[in-house]
Amino acid sequence: MVSLGLAATALVGCGSPDTGDPPRPPGAAKVDSTQRMVRLLEAALPSGTVSEQRGQGTEKSPASPPSAALSFEKDGRRSEVDVTLYRWAAPIPQFTLRCPDTAYSPYSQCTESKLSGGAVLVLDQSPENNSDPSGAVVFTARLTYKDGKQVVVRQSGVRPAGAAASVGAPSPLTRKHLSTIAASDGWKAVLSRMPEPPAEPRTSADAMTxxxxxxxxxxxxxxxxxxxxxxxxxxxxxxxxxxxxxxxxxxxxxxxxxxxxxxxxxxxxxxxxxxxxxxxxxxxxxxxxxxxxxxxxxxxxxxxxxxxxxxxxxxxxxxxxxxxxxxxxxxxxxxxxxxxxxxxxxxxx
The missing domain is CATH 3.40.1000 (Protein Transport Mog1p; Chain A)
Known part of the structure; x- marks a missing residue:
């Protein structure tokens, strides 16, 4: 992640902020800057206070997945929130459309939903460390469109404001909040400008599933x-x-x-x-x-x-x-x- 050097703390949820795109000459290819990615994440959040904004745009490495991350505080509760955008080639790998495999994620609490238009929403709650299942939790919303475009939103490090990570502390963002962030229209323009992924070789028709x-x-x-x-x-x-x-x-x-x-x-x-x-x-x-x-x-x-x-x-x-x-x-x-x-x-x- 690249630090932005933005203001240490800002309020969000009070309208759509400027996306922060740098000026570009006429005819130049559109890039999605680090600052734009962070502004889009801020705009998708409910009202609250954000700080420690950082991210990665496409201005330096168009092939790298654009992302943004920040600390979010609401009603005395604080967490780390990040979003990453991906594009998958067809056929979309099944692992990205499904809940974590229980052979490797034994404590996962997860749901899969098919949305209108063919998108798939996976909502997961898993411990940060499987050796400590009662410890800190990671919440994930993974929204995958039928053309392979994908938005992954994560919330971790949940804690009371001003304290260390706390077991059992209520999270400032609910699963519904994470779903709403993932489905934000702001990501669609960025996803559409990401390069087409190379086609994946298809497996033999007689391969066992x-x-x-x-x-x-x-x-x-x-x-x-x-x-x-x-x-x-x-x-x-x-x-x-x-x-x-x-x-x-x-x-x-x-x-x-x-x-x-x-x-x-x-x-x-x-x-x-x-x-x-x-x-x-x-x-x-x-x-x-x-x-x-x-x-x-x-x-x-x-x-x-x-x-x-x-x-x-x-x-x-x-x-x-x-x-x-x-x-x-x-x-x-x-x-x-x-x-x-x-x-x-x-x-x-």
Whole structure:
């Protein structure tokens, strides 16, 4: 973020302020300055007091997402508010249209709404630190239009005015306020001037979706396991299983690589080779996302046609959480059987 050097404190909500655009010669391309971004954010806020304004316009780096941030105070309550604008190429990635994946955001409280005109509004409330779920909270409103234009508004650091961040302190901006800020007409002109993103390569029509992966985990799980909480995100499916000794996350990635890709040769360089040429790599490691005592057991398979299946099990119901059991509910032999199943090549389920 670039500091603006604006006045330390200002009142907002008393009309539409000047956007603060610098003069430009006739015929010059329109830029959205840092000051303009901050003025637009101020204009979208309800009445209150703002300070510590900062942001990033498009005057120096047109390819960077424009943004603005400030401190907002109302009725003796204070928080940090920021907005960032994006443009996504079609097809819009599903993760940006959906609530956070519960495998990685276990304490998320989130809703998804389809609006008139095809826009999608995601409203989320999640702890700043998953290891302290009762601590400070981040509120997010993410509004995505059907053409890929997107506005993301965040509120964090909620506290009484003049105090440090406070657990349970009422936030000066409600979810409705954040939604209104995200839907402000002021952002539309800026979004329309942002460069068109390059087209994303489309995935193969026969690729398995995350939802199909989660359903396949359920179908392949041993009969003594209770399967619940199926979920997915782009390229990833998961479910929570329980053998009566605590919940355990099981996740899978299904990928198609070039059979001679040097990265795969490196990954599977010392792996076991089966009779049909399939490489199998086994790993037991601490969870890369933290969590006291959390471990991940992995079976990674790579077939001779470049088809790769990675199955993992965690000794907790989600990443970033402390262990809820000594080891995952599925052992390495069971993970191996699951990863080598032919079910992952099906795409009709």
């Amino acid at each position: 995350g939802t199909q992966m989660a359903a396949t985990i359920a179908s392949l799980a041993p009969s003594n396991l209770h399967v619940s909480e199926q979920g997915s995100s782009d390229g990833f499916g998961h479910a929570v299983v329980n053998d009566g000794h605590g919940k355990s996350l099981v996740g899978v990635n299904v990928q198609q690589w070039d059979r001679d890709d040097p990265r795969m040769r490196e990954v599977f360089g010392t792996a076991e080779t089966l009779a049909d040429g399939t490489r199998v790599r086994v790993d037991k490691s601490p969870s890369p996302y933290g969590g006291s005592g959390a471990v991940v057991w992995t079976v990674d398979t790579f077939h001779t046609d470049g088809f790769r299946v990675v199955v993992q099990a965690l000794n907790a119901r989600a990443f970033k959480l402390p262990a809820s059991r000594d080891k995952p509910a599925l052992g390495i032999p069971q993970l191996r059987d699951m990863a080598l199943s032919g079910a992952w090549r099906r795409t009709d389920g």
